[in-house]
Amino acid sequence: MADKAALNQWYCLDPLDVIPQGSSQNMLLGQSLDIQRTSQNFAVHANGQPVQHMLGFGHLWATLGRPDTGLPAIAEADEPDRRHVACGGVTVRASGLRIVENFLDMAHFPFVHTDILGSEPHTEVLHYACEIRRDVDEVWATDCKFVQPKAALSATDAIDTRYMYRVARPLVVMLYKTCPSDPDRWDVICLFVQPMAPDLCRAHAMMFLIDNASHQRDLIGFQQVIFLQDRIILENQRPRLLPLEPRLETPTRADASSIAYRRWLKEKGFVYGTTLGPTGA
Ligand SMILES: [Fe+2]
Numbered sequence: 355m356a357d358k359a360a361l362n363q364w365y366c367l368d369p370l371d372v373i374p375q376g377s378s379q380n381m382l383l384g385q386s387l388d389i390q391r392t393s394q395n396f397a398v399h400a401n402g403q404p405v406q407h408m409l410g411f412g413h414l415w416a417t418l419g420r421p422d423t424g425l426p427a428i429a430e431a432d433e434p435d436r437r438h439v440a441c442g443g444v445t446v447r448a449s450g451l452r453i454v455e456n457f458l459d460m461a462h463f464p465f466v467h468t469d470i471l472g473s474e475p476h477t478e479v480l481h482y483a484c485e486i487r488r489d490v491d492e493v494w495a496t497d498c499k500f501v502q503p504k505a506a507l508s509a510t511d512a513i514d515t516r517y518m519y520r521v522a523r524p525l526v527v528m529l530y531k532t533c534p535s536d537p538d539r540w541d542v543i544c545l546f547v548q549p550m551a552p553d554l555c556r557a558h559a560m561m562f563l564i565d566n567a568s569h570q571r572d573l574i575g576f577q578q579v580i581f582l583q584d585r586i587i588l589e590n591q592r593p594r595l596l597p598l599e600p601r602l603e604t605p606t607r608a609d610a611s612s613i614a615y616r617r618w619l620k621e622k623g624f625v626y627g628t629t630l631g632p633t634g635a
Pocket residue numbers: 456457462466467580584
């Protein structure tokens with residue numbers, strides 16, 4: 355059974371354009387969901403009981419609890435010249451929290467995303483700032499910098515990429531990164547993670563980009579190549595659940611953003627998908 359903190363969240367289920375008309379199945383926090391779609395109207399049930407749901411950022415969202423907030427605000431999503439790119443869901447045999455932590459980790463770029471998001475010998479993670487922002491209850495990492503051979507599909511040369519990370523909900527994380535075609539603005543890449551079981555999830559990537567030139571399928575393809583590289587690493591991590599006992603952290607993973615994220619989860623009592631919560635299948 356999921357803890358209260360995990361139940362009282364909105365979770366992304368799928369991009370609207372892949373949910374079939376009529377009935378389909380999904381899974382959330384170990385519960386089977388029955389989804390009925392008629393045009394743009396949705397009904398969601400678990401064990402015959404109606405499940406609260408909403409549409410947001412081109413996706414269907416649902417909750418099995420009573421969240422005291424809605425979806426996080428993403429101001430860039432409302433800017434008229436942004437491309438909205440829903441990349442689709444990727445199933446990963448790992449805790450959803452592991453996926454967020456990997457998303458926050460810059461140290462793996464040169465080794466996992468070689469010649470795309472990083473390259474040797476530029477392997478050093480420069481100092482960055484990280485904090486739990488109490489006024490908004492979010493984790494932020496700012497002043498992140500990395501030399502990237504191909505920071506985005508629209509990048510023609512290696513650029514010194516600046517990053518900001520924002521963990522808005524335990525399983526909703528965003529990355530703001532230097533936009534190759536407009537240095538005064540940020541490209542926004544969101545990861546909406548759907549916990550299906552403690553050690554199984556789907557990651558839905560959604561991008562809000564400044565890019566007039568690229569084809570939609572190429573933008574999706576670029577992101578999918580990167581995420582499939584991550585999936586190999588994620589599925590080989592042990593334990594599959596996120597360790598919340600400090601002694602179980604290995605020093606290389608225990609960088610500032612990871613430490614802040616784990617502390618924030620602990621404060622919330624969010625243990626679903628951690629070594630303190632229910633075990634996986
Ligand atoms: Fe990665």
